[in-house]
Amino acid sequence: MAQNIYDDPAFFEGYSQFARSKDGLAGAAEWPSLKAMLPPLKGAQVLDLGCGFGPFCRYAVEQGAAGVLGVDLSAKMLEDAQRRGPGLPIRYERADLETYQPPQAAFDLVFSSLAVHYLADFDAFAARVRSALRPGGHFVFCMEHPVFAARANPDFMKDADGHLLGIVDDYLREGERLTNWIANGVVKYHRLISTTINTLQRNGLRLDHIDEWSATDADIAAHPEWAEERYQPMFLLMATSLAPTNA
Amino acid sequence: MAQNIYDDPAFFEGYSQFARSKDGLAGAAEWPSLKAMLPPLKGAQVLDLGCGFGPFCRYAVEQGAAGVLGVDLSAKMLEDAQRRGPGLPIRYERADLETYQPPQAAFDLVFSSLAVHYLADFDAFAARVRSALRPGGHFVFCMEHPVFAARANPDFMKDADGHLLGIVDDYLREGERLTNWIANGVVKYHRLISTTINTLQRNGLRLDHIDEWSATDADIAAHPEWAEERYQPMFLLMATSLAPTNA
Numbered sequence: 108m109a110q111n112i113y114d115d116p117a118f119f120e121g122y123s124q125f126a127r128s129k130d131g132l133a134g135a136a137e138w139p140s141l142k143a144m145l146p147p148l149k150g151a152q153v154l155d156l157g158c159g160f161g162p163f164c165r166y167a168v169e170q171g172a173a174g175v176l177g178v179d180l181s182a183k184m185l186e187d188a189q190r191r192g193p194g195l196p197i198r199y200e201r202a203d204l205e206t207y208q209p210p211q212a213a214f215d216l217v218f219s220s221l222a223v224h225y226l227a228d229f230d231a232f233a234a235r236v237r238s239a240l241r242p243g244g245h246f247v248f249c250m251e252h253p254v255f256a257a258r259a260n261p262d263f264m265k266d267a268d269g270h271l272l273g274i275v276d277d278y279l280r281e282g283e284r285l286t287n288w289i290a291n292g293v294v295k296y297h298r299l300i301s302t303t304i305n306t307l308q309r310n311g312l313r314l315d316h317i318d319e320w321s322a323t324d325a326d327i328a329a330h331p332e333w334a335e336e337r338y339q340p341m342f343l344l345m346a347t348s349l350a351p352t353n354a
Numbered sequence: 355m356a357q358n359i360y361d362d363p364a365f366f367e368g369y370s371q372f373a374r375s376k377d378g379l380a381g382a383a384e385w386p387s388l389k390a391m392l393p394p395l396k397g398a399q400v401l402d403l404g405c406g407f408g409p410f411c412r413y414a415v416e417q418g419a420a421g422v423l424g425v426d427l428s429a430k431m432l433e434d435a436q437r438r439g440p441g442l443p444i445r446y447e448r449a450d451l452e453t454y455q456p457p458q459a460a461f462d463l464v465f466s467s468l469a470v471h472y473l474a475d476f477d478a479f480a481a482r483v484r485s486a487l488r489p490g491g492h493f494v495f496c497m498e499h500p501v502f503a504a505r506a507n508p509d510f511m512k513d514a515d516g517h518l519l520g521i522v523d524d525y526l527r528e529g530e531r532l533t534n535w536i537a538n539g540v541v542k543y544h545r546l547i548s549t550t551i552n553t554l555q556r557n558g559l560r561l562d563h564i565d566e567w568s569a570t571d572a573d574i575a576a577h578p579e580w581a582e583e584r585y586q587p588m589f590l591l592m593a594t595s596l597a598p599t600n601a
Contacts, residue, residue, distance in 0.1 A: 254501060254522055273522040275501055275586050279568040300547055301564040301590075314561055317548040321526040339522050343548075 109205040109225055110294045113159075113181035121289035131162035136333060137249055137320040137342040141220070144316055144346040146245045148172045151215040154239060156204055157222025161188030164197045167218075178202050178209075204232065209239035219248040224256055224295045227283070229303065233310040237349065246312050246347045252319060252340040256297045259284045273339030300343065312347040319343055356452040356472055357541045360406075360428035368536035378409035383580060384496055384567045384589040388467070391563055391593040393492045395419045398462040401486060403451055404469025408435030411444045414465075425449050425456075451479065456486035466495040468589075471503055471542045474530070476550065480557040484596065493559050493594045497550070499566060499587040504544045506531045520586030547590065559594040566590055 112118050126134030132142075148170035155163050158177030167175045175197045179185050185199045205226055209217075217236050226232050236246050250256075258276040265271060281302060284295045298306075304314055320342035322333040359365050373381030379389075395417035402410050405424030408431075414422045422444045426432050432446045452473055456464070464483050473479050483493050497503075505523040512518060528549060531542045545553075551561055567589035569580040 254525065270523075273525065275520040275522040276517075277585070278501065278520065278587055279566070279584055299566045299587075301566040304551075304561070304564050308562075314551070315555075317551050319526070319546045319548040337526055338524070340525055 109180060109203050109227070111180050112290060112293050113179075114183050115290055118290040118293070119181075119183050127162075128160060131160070132166055135162075135220075136322065136326065136330070137344060140318050140320050141247070141249055141344050144247050144318065144344060145218075146216055146247075148216065152213060152241070154178070154209055154214045154217045156207075156209075156217060156219040156236070157225075158188060158199070159184045159220070161185075161192055161197065161199070163218055163220060164188070164199075165192045165195060167216075168192075168195050168197060174198075176200065176209075176214075178204065178207060180204065208235055211238050212241050214239050215241055215244050217244070217246045217248075219246075221249060221251065223248060224251045224297070227296055229296075229298060230306050230310070233307050233312060237310045237312055240349045242349060244349050245315075246307075247345070249320075249342050249344040250303070251295070252343040253297060253300055253303075254278060254339055255341050256284065256295060259286050271335070271338055275339075303343075303345070307345070307347050308350075311350045313350040314345060314347050316346040317344070356427060356450050356474070358427050359537060359540050360426075361430050362537055365537040365540070366428075366430050374409075375407060378407070379413055382409075382467075383569065383573065383577070384591060387565050387567050388494070388496055388591050391494050391565065391591060392465075393463055393494075395463065399460060399488070401425070401456055401461045401464045403454075403456075403464060403466040403483070404472075405435060405446070406431045406467070408432075408439055408444065408446070410465055410467060411435070411446075412439045412442060414463075415439075415442050415444060421445075423447060423456075423461075425451065425454060427451065455482055458485050459488050461486050462488055462491050464491070464493045464495075466493075468496060468498065470495060471498045471544070474543055476543075476545060477553050477557070480554050480559060484557045484559055487596045489596060491596050492562075493554075494592070496567075496589050496591040498542070499590040500544060500547055500550075501525060501586055502588050503531065503542060506533050518582070518585055522586075550590075550592070554592070554594050555597075558597045560597040561592060561594050563593040564591070 122128055132138045148167050150173050152174045153167040153172045155177045158164050158179050161177050164175045164177040177199045180203050185201055188199055217239055254275050257278040281298050284297050286293045286295055319340045327334050369375055379385045395414050397420045399421045400414040400419045402424045405411050405426050408424050411422045411424040424446045427450050432448055435446055464486055501522050504525040528545050531544050533540045533542055566587045574581050
């Protein structure tokens with residue numbers, strides 16, 4: 108079973124202060140890039156794995172999705188999601204993504220934002236995502252960039268000239284990381300970019316596009332606090348689709 | 355025109371001392387991983403872009419390749435390649451990979467080892483590689499890992515506990531890097547993993563496998579000097595193939 112840190116009151120309170128929690132997709136720096144990687148949503152059946160407060164579920168409804176299912180482990184987040192979009196045609200379900208088996212061949216898009224780095228078994232997860240897709244379906248997701256996620260507690264150092272440097276530590280050692288992020292002892296899993304891609308492709312999810320997100324000049328003008336994110340990559344975005352089978 | 359640093363006498367002398375220069379493929383740490391990504395060579399037409407002293411050209415002949423063409427900018431390296439394999443059915447050609455147009459639809463495998471990070475225009479290079487492949491052909495290559503290549507002069511730092519940390523600097527800023535590696539002022543180009551993959555795929559070279567090379571325990575037992583390479587990734591390997599066209 109995955110750690111349910113989002114239902115920890117102190118963690119939940121801390122996370123709720125983030126721009127992405129208060130402002131939804133508009134508060135998520137990587138959203139414009141992720142949005143550009145999505146297939147058309149009109150008439151689509153959409154599954155959001157790790158839906159949190161539900162901003163993407165609501166976006167999918169706005170875009171004309173025919174059906175939206177949001178899944179998350181956190182009861183607190185799902186309650187909040189319900190509160191933010193009362194009456195919308197979104198079904199929320201509480202489940203652990205480490206084991207959750209979605210309905211088979213039911214979705215045109217599986218989406219996941221900043222959830223897969225909490226999963227110990229990405230291979231089994233990829234197989235379940237694949238099984239949930241209809242022919243021609245897409246899996247589009249973002250995760251913490253492995254350069255960032257490799258270090259238990261990402262930080263910066265300064266060189267002799269006071270120049271800010273990112274640290275890459277233990278990048279090549281995959282596996283569990285105990286981090287102090289909002290709360291102490293948050294469990295994440297570090298996987299290489301290569302492992303992530305190979306695992307998806309081995310499970311029949313072909314990589315169509317990959318984006319190592321970076322703040323633009325316009326982003327930094329609007330959000331000076333993102334300037335640090337020029338020094339090391341923070342988000343990794345991928346669009347994959349069901350590889351044609353030789354039936 | 356690309357910088358011809360390998361014909362600089364001091365650089366050539368320094369590079370010639372490397373294990374990979376003296377021992378060929380056996381001296382290249384990443385070779386076993388790269389070898390595992392190759393298609394069968396028996397009867398194949400092979401092009402090696404940036405062939406250097408020719409170790410891969412000779413390997414392809416050993417494996418029964420029907421024809422081998424090695425291309426490099428360095429006259430000194432090509433002379434040496436000829437000397438190491440006299441009488442072998444390998445044709446060597448001196449050319450700048452920044453502009454070299456290989457014969458069209460002529461090869462089953464295009465191979466390239468540690469050369470593409472010297473190229474300013476990877477997009478044009480990928481288009482030429484693609485044009486050189488026969489249907490079903492493969493492009494397999496390795497390059498400096500971008501985490502390593504991003505920093506002009508890759509180095510390590512120690513944290514307060516004396517723990518060795520890799521540095522990732524300016525990873526998100528792509529482009530020219532002037533490095534001091536063997537000689538001063540060696541020109542390389544940093545590109546993200548994502549840019550590399552997207553550029554290949556946009557040019558019809560579909561990613562089949564990717565490997566962020568890491569030394570194994572056995573490697574480090576045999577080569578204690580590779581232990582540092584546990585801290586930051588040094589080599590990036592990719593196998594791609596000609597995507598089927600909708601003819």
